[in-house]
Amino acid sequence: MRPLATSVLVTGATLAGLSGVLVLNRTSAPVAGASTADAASPQTTTASSSAAGPSGSAAPSSATSPSASAASPSTGTTTTYAGSTYNTPYGPVQVTITVRDGSMTEISLDQVPSGNHSDQINSYAGPLLVEEALSAQSAQVDTISGATYTSEGFRRSLESALTKAGL
């Protein structure tokens, strides 16, 4: 849908490790006709460093080399599990977890593709108030303003993926 497929690599390989440091690797895939898009340029970007989580649970094992963790794990039985969809400022997102040898090795925040159409804009000038047809449009944007969404979606999506994974 838009170039914000965000892959979260977890340094702690267990669920408990979620509260630790997360290194995210944004892989940007330019998509035609995206109704919304992430700010940072369509170029492929790489994780350059890790940062401690804010809630005091700082960096238990920042030993993970960012560049190494950005690369895909090579051995072991790897399975991915997709959670339910939820909405974010960047549109609908789904949490996908990767489990290797019984431990979660990766959380991905994946964009959920959606239909997109663009209508022409009709507008005419008025003194104070300009009326126009309500129309959807496609454009590159940095962020989205809209009705409030909740953090529940993220948690539910993650939990449903964990449930599927049996973790």
Next chain:
Amino acid sequence: MTTQTTIDPTVTFRSPQGHGYRHIVPIWGTVVVLDLRTGDRAWPDERLADAVEDAVATMRWVDDVFSSYLATSRVSALRSGRLSTDDLDPLDRDHAALLEVLAACRWGRQLTDGAFDPWAVPGGFDPSGYVKGWACEVVAERLVTRGIENLCINAGGDIVTRGQARPGEPWRVGIRHPDDPNLIVRVEEVSDAAVATSGPYERGDHIVDPATGQAARGARSATVVAPRAGLAEILSTALVVGGRDGAPWVAAQPGCRAYVVDPAPSATAWSTSAVDRRGVRHSA
């Protein structure tokens, strides 16, 4: 429902336009996204972590003081009558913040002819909407003070920006279609400005028309760009109540503009300034 996620990921990304950091904070019953851009300077991990930690601590403090969902908050004390506005001590940090918000809400009620009225909600005074914007400004200022000059804070769809998204480029804010979260209906380009969008239904509650006590029906969605988020919140909420009659409230405020989707079933929208052919609105 009650368990709060412990996931606090910081996204680090690099592009030819510079370094960026994104941090997601589940708080205030929503999700707050800090999008920090440091240009060609990479930030040391410790300095970044300090800034983010301070931002999160500030947000938690705001929650502690203002949340109408927390029985221990100052706002809950006001709502229940355990605390009177007369008892607020301007030398107390929490009380001072509450006094500031109370004053701003009174001002907002006046400039919108009563359409914005946090006192006219079920259960008594609830400044949640205003506070969200106000608090984002507080957080933004703290981050700027720490040297992060380019940032965008998105608190569940209400946005505060400082500086630029990329060198020479404003932040491009898509306005969500009121009926379809996957579509945008408008792009607002902003720099050092805030964007707030209100709808008749938010977080399961509806905006009340203070004049009738019923659900507001002036707009399906009201977006306001303003120099500061508190004012954007006041005006966008008021426009959901007042609809087109509220255009003068926006026009009267320097640096403010609105984009409003009319109530269903009308397929029209209106704004307070012109639109170019790409659908991009520019600063008034």
